[in-house]
Amino acid sequence: MKILITGSNGMLGTDLKEVLKNEEIIDTDSNSLNITNKDFTINFIKKHNPDIVINSAAYTDVDGCETNSDLAFEVNGEGPKNLAIACKELDIPLVHISTDYVFSGENDNPWNENDETSPISVYGKSKLEGEIAIEKTLDKFFIIRTAWLYGLNGSSFPRNMLELSKNNKEISVVDDQIGTPTFTHDLAIAISKLIKTDFYGIYHITNSGYCSWYDFSKLIFKLANIDVDVKPVSTDEFPRPAPRPKYSVLANNNWKKNNFEPLRDYKEAISEFLKLI
Numbered sequence: 001m002k003i004l005i006t007g008s009n010g011m012l013g014t015d016l017k018e019v020l021k022n023e024e025i026i027d028t029d030s031n032s033l034n035i036t037n038k039d040f041t042i043n044f045i046k047k048h049n050p051d052i053v054i055n056s057a058a059y060t061d062v063d064g065c066e067t068n069s070d071l072a073f074e075v076n077g078e079g080p081k082n083l084a085i086a087c088k089e090l091d092i093p094l095v096h097i098s099t100d101y102v103f104s105g106e107n108d109n110p111w112n113e114n115d116e117t118s119p120i121s122v123y124g125k126s127k128l129e130g131e132i133a134i135e136k137t138l139d140k141f142f143i144i145r146t147a148w149l150y151g152l153n154g155s156s157f158p159r160n161m162l163e164l165s166k167n168n169k170e171i172s173v174v175d176d177q178i179g180t181p182t183f184t185h186d187l188a189i190a191i192s193k194l195i196k197t198d199f200y201g202i203y204h205i206t207n208s209g210y211c212s213w214y215d216f217s218k219l220i221f222k223l224a225n226i227d228v229d230v231k232p233v234s235t236d237e238f239p240r241p242a243p244r245p246k247y248s249v250l251a252n253n254n255w256k257k258n259n260f261e262p263l264r265d266y267k268e269a270i271s272e273f274l275k276l277i
């Protein structure tokens with residue numbers, strides 16, 4: 001299978017390249033393929049003539065999106081639209097990675113794939129615009145919403161916690177945001193399985209289980225044998241430029257309906273991650 005990957009130097013992109021290494025990969029980054037450049041993107045993809053495109057490129061700085069909203073909508077909205085037009089012209093599927101941030105967070109049950117979207121941040125709104133553009137343009141798409149990613153390549157919550165613990169004996173972490181930490185390696189394996197099918201549609205794919213950021217940090221320090229006093233704080237006590245969804249657990253319904261095995265528990269995944277870094 002000839003697979004074109006965008007944003008392939010990102011956290012997920014790096015794991016996709018590794019997991020799909022036995023396929024023919026056209027790996028691109030923001031220099032070789034800037035997805036906001038419509039004509040260039042369409043011509044580039046047509047020239048390489050892949051069997052499928054995986055879009056792991058995005059403007060992922062959630063707080064930065066609040067002040068750079070034009071860039072957010074360009075990369076996260078227009079970019080996926082350009083890719084969708086190219087895939088339509090070649091009649092090939094597009095895999096697009098989206099986010100729990102398309103939901104409001106006002107829920108106490110896991111979000112289903114067809115629940116109403118209602119993003120509360122610029123990042124979430126721009127990612128939703130990308131989803132909508134793909135749905136309008138293409139029939140053959142996999143839109144994969146995931147959450148709370150961490151991976152071997154790039155900065156993430158677990159790495160930030162380990163860094164902070166070097167100079168702090170006490171760390172405050174929010175305990176009123178609930179979600180599912182997801183290892184990009186596990187997500188990349190799931191994507192490698194999904195692209196072998198024609199079960200197109202919207203998917204929620206995360207590791208199993210859920211926790212608060214506070215619970216997650218306690219687990220990280222316990223597994224890493226680091227003695228730090230973790231203090232639970234509320235989101236209100238920890239203001240950030242972009243609002244975060246309070247509850248963003250994603251029910252992996254379509255994944256399970258198509259007889260794929262649920263991804264392993266987040267506790268198992270973080271344990272492996274900590275052994276690997």
Ligand SMILES: NC(=O)c1ccc[n+]([C@@H]2O[C@H](COP(=O)([O-])OP(=O)(O)OC[C@H]3O[C@@H](n4cnc5c(N)ncnc54)[C@H](OP(=O)(O)O)[C@@H]3O)[C@@H](O)[C@H]2O)c1
Nearest residue numbers: 007009010011012030034035057058060097099146148149
């Ligand atoms: N991180 C999370 O917690 C999380 C949670 C849910 C969903 N997601 C989604 O998962 C996907 C992967 O996220 P990630 O954490 O792996 O992101 P990441 O590490 O920030 O990687 C994103 C990549 O996109 C590239 N990029 C940015 N603008 C581009 C452009 N105009 N054209 C082409 N490439 C561009 C960046 O390349 P340069 O560095 O060269 O600019 C970067 O390598 C994204 O769609 C994200 O929205 C992430």
